Amino acid sequence: MPPIPELSEIRRSQILQAALATIATMGCAAATMDDIAKAAGMSKGGLVHYFKSKHELFISTFREFFERVFERCRVSEAQYEHPMDKLLGFELLFDANDSDVRDGYPILFDFMAIAVHDTEFRAIFDEWVQNWVTLLSSAIRQGIEQGIFRELDPDPMARTISAVYQGIATRWYLAPEAHSYEWAINSYRAAIEGLMRPYRLDQP
Amino acid sequence: MPPIPELSEIRRSQILQAALATIATMGCAAATMDDIAKAAGMSKGGLVHYFKSKHELFISTFREFFERVFERCRVSEAQYEHPMDKLLGFELLFDANDSDVRDGYPILFDFMAIAVHDTEFRAIFDEWVQNWVTLLSSAIRQGIEQGIFRELDPDPMARTISAVYQGIATRWYLAPEAHSYEWAINSYRAAIEGLMRPYRLDQP
DNA sequence: CTCTACAAACCAACCAGTCGGTTTATAAAC
DNA sequence: GTTTATAAACCGACTGGTTGGTTTGTAGAG
Numbered sequence: 001m002p003p004i005p006e007l008s009e010i011r012r013s014q015i016l017q018a019a020l021a022t023i024a025t026m027g028c029a030a031a032t033m034d035d036i037a038k039a040a041g042m043s044k045g046g047l048v049h050y051f052k053s054k055h056e057l058f059i060s061t062f063r064e065f066f067e068r069v070f071e072r073c074r075v076s077e078a079q080y081e082h083p084m085d086k087l088l089g090f091e092l093l094f095d096a097n098d099s100d101v102r103d104g105y106p107i108l109f110d111f112m113a114i115a116v117h118d119t120e121f122r123a124i125f126d127e128w129v130q131n132w133v134t135l136l137s138s139a140i141r142q143g144i145e146q147g148i149f150r151e152l153d154p155d156p157m158a159r160t161i162s163a164v165y166q167g168i169a170t171r172w173y174l175a176p177e178a179h180s181y182e183w184a185i186n187s188y189r190a191a192i193e194g195l196m197r198p199y200r201l202d203q204p
Numbered sequence: 205m206p207p208i209p210e211l212s213e214i215r216r217s218q219i220l221q222a223a224l225a226t227i228a229t230m231g232c233a234a235a236t237m238d239d240i241a242k243a244a245g246m247s248k249g250g251l252v253h254y255f256k257s258k259h260e261l262f263i264s265t266f267r268e269f270f271e272r273v274f275e276r277c278r279v280s281e282a283q284y285e286h287p288m289d290k291l292l293g294f295e296l297l298f299d300a301n302d303s304d305v306r307d308g309y310p311i312l313f314d315f316m317a318i319a320v321h322d323t324e325f326r327a328i329f330d331e332w333v334q335n336w337v338t339l340l341s342s343a344i345r346q347g348i349e350q351g352i353f354r355e356l357d358p359d360p361m362a363r364t365i366s367a368v369y370q371g372i373a374t375r376w377y378l379a380p381e382a383h384s385y386e387w388a389i390n391s392y393r394a395a396i397e398g399l400m401r402p403y404r405l406d407q408p
Numbered sequence: 409c410t411c412t413a414c415a416a417a418c419c420a421a422c423c424a425g426t427c428g429g430t431t432t433a434t435a436a437a438c
Numbered sequence: 439g440t441t442t443a444t445a446a447a448c449c450g451a452c453t454g455g456t457t458g459g460t461t462t463g464t465a466g467a468g
Contacts, residue, residue, distance in 0.1 A: 011447085027321045029233040032423060044425090046448045054424065106320045113317040115378060116310045117231045126379050133382075159375065159383060160391040167371020171363065174319060175330050178337075179363060187364040194398020215413090236457060248459085250414045258458065410468090418461075425453090432447075438440090 012050055015040045019061040024103035028058065028110045062111055062124060069100055070131050077135060083143030084200075087136060087161060087192055093169055094184045096176075105173040132162040150199040157195065164191045216254055219244045223265040228307035232262065232314040266315055266328060273304055274335050281339060287347030288404075291340060291365060291396055297373055298388045300380075309377040336366040354403040361399065368395045 018040035022031045033054055037047040051057035073090060080086045095101050115121040136158035143149035165188055172184040222244035226235045237258055241251040255261035277294060284290045299305050319325040340362035347353035369392055376388040 008446085025321075027317065030321070033425085034423080042447095043449045045427090045450065048425070049447065052425090106317075109313070109317040109320055112374070112378060113231065113310075113313040114233075116313055117229075117234070122378065126382065129375065129379055129382070156387050156391070159387065160372070160395060163371040163375045163383075163391065164368055164395060165371070166374060167367040167369070168364070170316070170370060170374075171333065171367045174316060174326065175333055178330065178333070179367075183360050183363065187360070187367065191364060191368060191395050191399055194401055195395055197398055197401065237459085238457075246413095247415045249416070249461095252459070253413065256459090412465105412467085414465090415463080416461100417463095419459090421458090422456085423453105424455095427452085428450100430447100430449075432445105434445085435443085437442075 008050075013064075015042075015047060015050055015057070016061050016064050019057055020065055020103055020107065023058070023061065023110065024106045027106070028114065033057075059120065059124070062107065062121075065100075065104070065107060066124070066128050069104060070128070072100070074135060077139070083139045083146065083148055084193075084196065086139035086142075087196065088189055090165060090188075091185060093165060094172060094181055096181070105169065109170075109174075129159075129162065132165075133158045136161050148200070148202045149196070150201055152199050160195060161192050164188060164195075217268075219246075219251060219254055219261070220265050220268050223261055224269055224307055224311065227262070227265065227314065228310045231310065232318065237261075263324065263328070266311065266325070269304075269308070269311060270328070270332050273308060274332070276304070278339060281343070287343045287350065287352055288397075288400065290343035290346075291400065292393055294369060294392075295389060297369060298376060298385055300385070309373065313374075313378075333363075333366065336369075337362045340365050352404070352406045353400070354405055356403050364399060365396050368392060368399070 015036070019031075019036045022036045022039045026035065033047060034044050036057070037044045040047065047057075051060065073092070076092055077086050077089055080089045092098065093101065111121060112125065115125045133155060137154035140149060140152070140154035140157055144151060144154070168179075168184050168187050168191070171179045172181070219240070223235075223240045226240045226243045230239065237251060238248050240261070241248045244251065251261075255264065277296070280296055281290050281293055284293045296302065297305065315325060316329065319329045337359060341358035344353060344356070344358035344361055348355060348358070372383075372388050372391045372395070375383045376385070
């Protein structure tokens with residue numbers, strides 16, 4: 001019988017949080033099981049009790065993180081009414097004071113680098129992209145139904161918009177001296193408005 | 205006195221090529237000095253004779269590769285006359301049959317992941333971006349002088365266009381089943397044309 | 409004989425994963 | 439309420455394998 005029934009779940013999430021912070025600051029290649037165990041306030045033995053391998057721990061860490069971040073984005077998107085605002089409403093991806101943002105890009109970059117050589121990671125990346133595409137394309141579809149957008153195929157457009165966000169975020173994060181917050185916001189707005197311009201029925 | 209004067213340079217470029225291929229297929233984290241030495245057809249001792257540390261070898265590999273790829277892009281860009289064509293003429297970034305392309309994205313992703321935690325790598329990334337920005341902004345400036353574009357600040361626009369290319373290329377490379385060649389080409393054309401639309405004087 | 413260009417053996421550090429053992433909590437028996 | 443049984447939670451030493459870098463040896467050119 002477990003000493004405290006919820007302990008296992010609590011510990012797991014403690015570990016995942018510690019793993020996230022450790023990977024974000026040191027990178028996947030440098031982060032050791034010992035580092036993560038210490039960050040979680042336990043020994044390596046204790047850590048292994050919950051995650052039998054480094055691979056499993058990393059996969060779980062990424063999964064959990066992407067899920068949480070996407071959920072936050074989904075909530076944020078839901079507060080907008082106009083489909084165009086729904087497409088443009090992801091400023092939170094550029095909030096340097098948000099710890100998920102600060103950790104998120106190191107994690108994402110590391111993750112993509114691994115995904116090139118690991119099909120399991122690539123599948124998770126596909127999932128991540130698909131979530132975004134679903135979210136964005138539903139906004140587009142809604143705009144079409146409301147007569148705001150001309151008829152267009154929502155899926156490829158959603159993928160383009162998502163890719164634009166990522167491209168701009170990458171530059172903003174990796175070379176912040178040359179890519180300010182204002183640049184990032186103006187850039188993605190201009191790019192997405194430019195993409196949607198030919199399909200707008202609500203503006204001349 | 206070296207037996208053959210140019211041997212040293214020949215060997216160095218052999219090694220860099222082998223390192224590139226090895227890193228591209230296995231990833232930075234997995235590629236060992238031994239792997240690279242074997243790929244270059246020599247022993248580790250021979251490899252170390254030319255590159256005293258792994259760090260130095262990797263830095264040199266990245267530097268050389270980025271330089272060569274960018275040079276190819278510069279040449280390709282120079283064949284276009286119209287500034288708009290200069291901005292849109294980088295289809296070669298999506299040529300899956302090109303070995304530089306096949307190797308390039310794994311290298312770039314790995315590189316960015318390291319750059320997050322290593323200032324030396326980040327400086328090289330900055331340089332890489334700056335090269336693109338210089339190239340693209342000179343095309344924009346040329347368009348302004350020719351009266352094709354309205355007055356605009358070329359630098360941030362060049363950065364946006366460059367970021368768009370990278371964002372779309374990332375998706376195209378990492379999730380090719382869902383992001384076809386046609387999608388990639390159409391996407392970057394639509395995005396860049398949309399970005400430049402408000403500044404075009406040569407079209408209604 | 410000297411110097412370059414390697415090769416091969418070697419070393420020390422690091423690290424993922426294992427394992428024996430200890431503690432803590434619950435539950436059943438009496 | 440005390441004891442006993444049992445299972446989860448956890449620790450930390452240890453191991454086997456890997457790897458970056460070093461040392462030693464040597465063939466050939468000048």
